[in-house]
Amino acid sequence: MFVLGISAFYHDSAAALVRDGIVVAAAQEERFTRVKHDPGFPENAIAYCLAEAEVALDAVDLVVFYDKPFLKFERLLETYIAFAPRGFASFRHAMPLWLREKLFLKDFLCKRLTDAFGAFDWKSKLLFSEHHLSHAASAFYPSPFDEAAVLTMDGVGEWCTTSAAVGCGADLKIEKEIHFPHSLGLLYSAFTYYLGFKVNSGEYKVMGLAPYGRPKYADVILDNLIDLKADGSFRLNLQYFEYCTGLTMTGRKFDALFGGPPRRPGEPLDQRHMDLAASIQVVTEEAVLRLTRALAKDTGLSNLCLAGGVALNCVANGRVRRDGAFKSLWIQPAAGDAGGALGAAFAGYHLYSGQARPPRTGSDDMAGAYLGPEFSQDEIERRLAAAGAVFQVLSVEETVKETARSLSQGMAVGWFQGRMEFGPRALGARSILADPRPRDTQRKLNLKVKYRESFRPFAPSILAERAEEWFESGAASPYMLVVDWLRGDRRHSPGPESDGLKGIELLNCTRSDIPAVTHLDYSARLHTVQGEVNPLFHALLSEFERLTGCPTLVNTSFNIRGEPIVCTPEDAFRCLMGTELDLLVIGNCYVLKTEQTVAPNTDYRNSFELD
Amino acid sequence: MAFLFELWRFLKVRKKFWLLPVFVMLGLFGGLMVLAHGSAIAPFIYTLF
Numbered sequence: 121m122f123v124l125g126i127s128a129f130y131h132d133s134a135a136a137l138v139r140d141g142i143v144v145a146a147a148q149e150e151r152f153t154r155v156k157h158d159p160g161f162p163e164n165a166i167a168y169c170l171a172e173a174e175v176a177l178d179a180v181d182l183v184v185f186y187d188k189p190f191l192k193f194e195r196l197l198e199t200y201i202a203f204a205p206r207g208f209a210s211f212r213h214a215m216p217l218w219l220r221e222k223l224f225l226k227d228f229l230c231k232r233l234t235d236a237f238g239a240f241d242w243k244s245k246l247l248f249s250e251h252h253l254s255h256a257a258s259a260f261y262p263s264p265f266d267e268a269a270v271l272t273m274d275g276v277g278e279w280c281t282t283s284a285a286v287g288c289g290a291d292l293k294i295e296k297e298i299h300f301p302h303s304l305g306l307l308y309s310a311f312t313y314y315l316g317f318k319v320n321s322g323e324y325k326v327m328g329l330a331p332y333g334r335p336k337y338a339d340v341i342l343d344n345l346i347d348l349k350a351d352g353s354f355r356l357n358l359q360y361f362e363y364c365t366g367l368t369m370t371g372r373k374f375d376a377l378f379g380g381p382p383r384r385p386g387e388p389l390d391q392r393h394m395d396l397a398a399s400i401q402v403v404t405e406e407a408v409l410r411l412t413r414a415l416a417k418d419t420g421l422s423n424l425c426l427a428g429g430v431a432l433n434c435v436a437n438g439r440v441r442r443d444g445a446f447k448s449l450w451i452q453p454a455a456g457d458a459g460g461a462l463g464a465a466f467a468g469y470h471l472y473s474g475q476a477r478p479p480r481t482g483s484d485d486m487a488g489a490y491l492g493p494e495f496s497q498d499e500i501e502r503r504l505a506a507a508g509a510v511f512q513v514l515s516v517e518e519t520v521k522e523t524a525r526s527l528s529q530g531m532a533v534g535w536f537q538g539r540m541e542f543g544p545r546a547l548g549a550r551s552i553l554a555d556p557r558p559r560d561t562q563r564k565l566n567l568k569v570k571y572r573e574s575f576r577p578f579a580p581s582i583l584a585e586r587a588e589e590w591f592e593s594g595a596a597s598p599y600m601l602v603v604d605w606l607r608g609d610r611r612h613s614p615g616p617e618s619d620g621l622k623g624i625e626l627l628n629c630t631r632s633d634i635p636a637v638t639h640l641d642y643s644a645r646l647h648t649v650q651g652e653v654n655p656l657f658h659a660l661l662s663e664f665e666r667l668t669g670c671p672t673l674v675n676t677s678f679n680i681r682g683e684p685i686v687c688t689p690e691d692a693f694r695c696l697m698g699t700e701l702d703l704l705v706i707g708n709c710y711v712l713k714t715e716q717t718v719a720p721n722t723d724y725r726n727s728f729e730l731d
Numbered sequence: 732m733a734f735l736f737e738l739w740r741f742l743k744v745r746k747k748f749w750l751l752p753v754f755v756m757l758g759l760f761g762g763l764m765v766l767a768h769g770s771a772i773a774p775f776i777y778t779l780f
Contacts, residue, residue, distance in 0.1 A: 190741045197753055219757065224734060 121475065122179055124169065125465030126229070127186040127254070127457050129222060131157045131320050134458035135165035136491075136542075137173050137180075138465040141475060143262065145172035146491040146542040148458045151687040156731060157321055158684075161232045162461075168493055170237075177237045180245070184468035186460035187251035189225040191278035193218060195300055199364055207365030249467040251277025251460065252428070253285075253294060255452075258463030259427035260287035261470060261477065262485040263450040268423035269415050273408070273430035274456075275305035275320070284415050287425070290470045290477040295418075301364050302356045304407055305430050307346060310361055311400040313369035315393050316383035320429075321731045327435055328576050330401035331641040332624060333394030337378065338402045344377060348407055352414030385730070389575070391622065401435060408436045409443055416445035423448045427463070431455040431601070432544065434645050438603035441595065453489040453599035454543035462542075488653040489599060490549055492540030495689060500707040503689040508718040511711040519708045520656070524663035527555050527673065531702035532569050534678055536692045537656055540685070545600040546677035547647060548581060548657035550685045550692075552701065554636065554674040555664075556580055561636035561674060562627065568700040571725045572681040575624045577645070580637035581675040583661045584648040590634075590672065591646060600647040600675075606632050611642055636674050647675055682728035698724020 125136040128149075136146035145168065150156055152164035170177065196218070200211050221228055230242045249257070255272040270285040270292070281303035284296040308326070309319045317325045342348065347355045358364060362371040375381050383393055412424060424446035431437065432455050441449050452459050469475050495503070497513075504511055514522060527533055533553045541547050552569060554561050556578075566574050579600055588594030591604040610633045621629065632638040651658040665671040678686045680699060686692045689706050696704040696713060698721040704711035742748055 190738070191745075194741075194745065194747060194750065197750060197757075201753070215757070226737070227734065 121181050121469065121473065122173065122175060123182045123184060123465040123468040123473075124166065124180050125184050125186065125254075125461040125463065125468070126162060126166065127460040127464065128162055129159055129225070130457060131159050132456055132458040133158055133160055133162040133165070134454070134461040134542075135162045135169050136462040136465050137169035138462075138469050139173060141261075141466075141469055141477060143462065143485060143487065143491055145169040146454070146462050147493065147540065148542070148684075150684040151492065151540065154684055154691070156682055156684050156728065161229075163232070163236045166233075167236070172493070177240055182245050182247060182468040182472070183229075183233070183242060184247045184249050184464040184472075185225070185229065186249060186254040186457070186464040188248045188278055189222055191250070193223055195276075195279050199300070203365045210365055210367055213367065247468055247472060249464045250280070252280040252283040252297070253292075253467055253471075254460040254463035255427040255455075256283060256285045256287070256294060256425075256463065257292060257466040257471070258454070258459040259425035259431075259450070259452045260285070260292050261466040262452070262462070263287075263423075263425045264480050264482055264484045265423040265425065265448070265450065266480050267421060268425045268450070269419045269421045269446070270425045270427075271411060271415055271431075272426070272428040273304050273411070274428035275309060276300045276303055281305060282411070282428075284411075284418070286419055286421070290475065292467075292471060298353055301358055301361070302354060304354070304404060305428070306361070306363055306369070307356060308400060308404055308430065308433075310363070310369040310374070311396060314374065314378070314382045315397060316385045316387060318385075318731055319369060323429070324432065325573070325576065326397045327401060327433055328639075329389065329394055329397035330435070331398070331639050331643065332575060332626075333391065333396070333398035335399040335402040336395045337399035340377065341399055341403045346403065346407070348410055350410075352411040354407055389573075389624070404430070404433060405436045405439045408433070409439060412440050412443065413445045422446055423450070425450050425452070427452040427455045427459060429456045434601050434603050435643065437601055438643070441602055442593070449602070450484060451599065451601045453486060453541075453545065453547075453601065455601070456544065458543065486599075489541045489543050489545075489547055490539040490654070491542040492549075493687060494539040495707070497707045497709075500689050500709055504693060504706065504709055504711065507690050507693045509693050509711050510715045510717055511709045514708050514710050516656070516708060519705060519710065520659045520663050522710060523703075523705050524660055524667055526703050527553060527664055528667045530555055530558065532565060532700070534686075534692055534696055534701050534704040535657075535660075536678065536686065536689065536704065536706040538654075540687055543599070544677075545647075546675060546685060547598075547600060548649060548654050548675065550678040550687075551581075552676045552678050553581075555668070555670075556634035556636040556672050556674045557668070557670060559630050559635050565636070565674065565676065570676065570680055571699070574627070577639045578637050578674045578676050579645040579647055580634060580672045581647040581649050581657070581661065583658065583665065583671040584650045586665070586671040587646065587648050591644065596650075597646040597648050598650065598653060600645055602646065603643045604646045606634075606638055606642045606644060610634070611638075634670065634672055637672065680725055680728065682731045694721065694724065697721050698727075
């Protein structure tokens with residue numbers, strides 16, 4: 121039985137195909153269209169999923185959309201009525217779109233599917249799952265647990281912003297919900313907006329900025345903005361927020377509370393901004409901890425699954441794991457709306473069709489999140505040659521050895537291997553890699569390769585079997601969604617060079633054996649690499665360790681600021697020629713920047729809108 | 732027609748019949764607003780208001 125899941129028309133459109141309860145393929149539309157967070161109909165992603173499964177269109181039994189448009193429209197109308205006449209500007213913006221397209225989503229989807237894939241009786245096969253049920257399904261069904269509590273947290277779906285569910289076998293039931301406008305995701309997004317970053321995309325920058333500050337405003341937030349209850353629920357004080365009625369997240373009252381207007385994008389970040397980021401991060405962690413503790417108490421279960429945009433907050437996830445209310449934690453790697461496509465497909469398969477879920481075998485069903493397109497060696501060579509690339513073809517062993525040697529010599533390497541990752545993290549299939557030991561690696565990668573803010577931290581990939589030797593817990597983190605803290609014996613005490621420095625200036629001090637991936641608070645967004653999940657990347661890390669004694673590499677997504685992660689060999693080659701990457705390794709092709717005859721693309725960084 | 736039937740079922744399941752007049756008004760005014768964008772219906776709007 122084939123079930124196709126679709127998420128679209130908000131942000132991060134995606135498609136996922138499940139065959140007999142197993143994920144065959146999943147991909148985000150942005151990777152194909154090269155438009156970051158593309159919200160459009162995911163025609164390319166659907167086409168890819170069908171091609172990957174080698175199925176004709178009529179072999180798909182169900183198509184499930186990830187949320188319910190009528191219910192969402194009901195929320196919009198009731199909100200506008202509740203706040204009327206305030207909110208008319210927002211109403212005027214939203215209504216034409218809803219009355220033209222979104223309200224008639226069923227017809228619209230049928231038309232787009234028919235236009236793209238031919239006449240077919242889509243109407244009898246098209247279903248709509250609730251937004252948070254889709255998230256919960258994406259967290260529970262592919263997890264390694266037979267039974268688990270499931271917590272989903274995001275901005276807002278239809279009405280729900282936070283849900284607590286219990287999954288058992290093929291059954292998944294939502295037990296409790298917190299409804300709009302009380303939302304942890306929207307609270308975090310309000311600060312994202314106030315700090316001058318883009319809502320729905322810049323939240324991870326706030327998280328990255330937090331360790332530079334002190335949570336000086338945490339009490340102000342807790343006293344004025346959010347009321348955290350003992351049972352894990354919360355209420356927001358709506359006087360301070362504009363998102364119910366306005367076109368911005370915060371307003372004048374919020375500005376007065378925090379001592380000034382929002383930072384404009386591009387303006388310098390000062391200590392106050394960092395303190396605000398630290399404060400909202402601490403409050404979010406506290407709110408998430410209260411939710412998970414209450415859920416553990418209510419359900420008595422020992423396994424927890426997480427999904428929804430807030431579950432991408434890996435610092436909060438790290439605290440949940442360290443807190444120990446649940447024995448085991450599993451987070452959907454595509455925890456944001458893209459993962460809703462996967463959850464919708466699972467919901468269609470298990471909940472609507474009543475199909476059984478096979479007993480778990482100890483590992484999850486996400487195949488390392490490597491669920492996207494891949495290219496054969498022949499195809500890579502053909503495409504690179506057509507793009508004018510000069511390259512050497514090596515054996516697999518030589519590829520690993522030469523790449524590790526280049527990394528140890530300080531090269532920034534574009535690493536493109538196998539199937540593309542599903543979700544926002546690069547996990548060694550579409551990654552930029554570098555040596556984490558030199559002090560200047562972080563600055564060099566941020567400013568010359570990624571063209572992004574210098575404060576942004578990088579994550580380490582480490583051999584799973586070495587994680588305990590370097591990090592405090594060393595627990596498995598295969599999807600880079602949980603922070604761990606560097607062990608004390610790997611840390612360096614701040615030398616005299618750090619005297620008088622604060623905030624971002626502290627980046628210039630060597631704080632550990634691997635400074636490029638050690639944040640100011642010695643935290644790191646860890647990616648543990650297992651040989652059975654990604655043998656080639658594991659071999660590369662092993663070879664790098666043999667050469668240097670360090671089993672860790674800097675691993676950042678293969679893109680520049682504002683660009684979706686590369687999907688094809690052409691995308692990767694363009695990125696090589698448009699940045700100061702030194703080397704590209706695609707399949708067994710070794711593409712050195714210095715050997716290229718094609719002119720570098722000096723305007724590459726301007727071809728993407730800043731995120 | 733199928734849309735109206737589905738909308739009716741939605742209101743019934745959600746017990747939100749009070750939204751019906753809102754939908755009707757939106758259908759009338761919103762429909763005109765949407766269609767008015769450069770379409771042939773624009774002259775009628777000027778006539779009506």
